[in-house]
Amino acid sequence: MLNLGLVIVGGGIGAGIRHLLNMGAMRLLGSGYPWGTMIINITGSFAMGSFIELLARRFGASNELRLFVATGILGGYTTFSSFSLDFAALWERGALGPALAYVLVSVVGGILALFAAFWLVRNLV
Template sequence: MNWIFILAVALGGAIGSVMRYLVGIGAGRAFGTDFPWGTLIINITGSFVMGVFAGLFAVRWNLPQAARIFLTVGICGGYTTFSTFSLDTFYLIERGELAATAAYMAGSALLSVGALVAAMHLVRGMG
C-alpha cells in the first residue's frame, strides 16, 4: 500500500468535496431545488475537467503518479457525484416525475461523456 497515493486521494478528495458542496449550493440558489441542477452541473463539469487532465497527461504533463492521482481520483473523484445522481434519479421517479427523470438521466450521461470527449479533443488539438 502506497501511503503517498492514499494521502494524495485524501487531500484531493477534501478539495473536490468542498468544491462539490459549493457548486451544489450555488446551483440550488441560482436555479432552485425542484430539479437536481447542482448534480447535473457537477457531473458535466467534473467530466470535462477529468478530460482536460487526461488529455494533458497524454500530451503535455509528465507528472508523477501521486500528482495524477491527486488530480483525478482525489479532486475529480471528490467533486463528481454519480452516487448522488442515482439518489436524485430515485427521488424523481418516486415523485412520479418521469419526464424530468428521463431528461436528467440522459442529460447527465450524454452531456458528461460529450464534455469529456470535447475536452480531450480540445487538449489534443493544442499539441
C-alpha cells in the same frame, strides 16, 4: 501512504467544491430539479478529459499528480468523471459492446440498487 494521503486530501478538496457548487446552484436555480448534480457531472467529466489528455498524456504528469487530481479532486468532485473516463477508454479501444454494457449496467444497476435499498430499509428496518 503518500499516495493515499494525496487521494484523501484531493478528495476533500473536490467534495468541498462539489458542496459549494451544489449550494450555489440551488440558490440560483432552485431546488426543484437537480441542476447542481447535472452541472457537476458535466463539468467534472470535462475537467477529467482535459486533465488526462493534457497533463497525463501530453506532458507525462507523475503518478502522484494523477492520483491527487484525477482520483482525489475530481473523484471527490464527482465520480461521474471517472465513469465517463472508463467508458471513453473502453470506447477508444474499440470495445463498443463492453462500453455500452458498462453504461447500461452502471446506470440501471445503480438506480435499481438505490430503490432496492429504499425498499429494504422501509420494510425491514
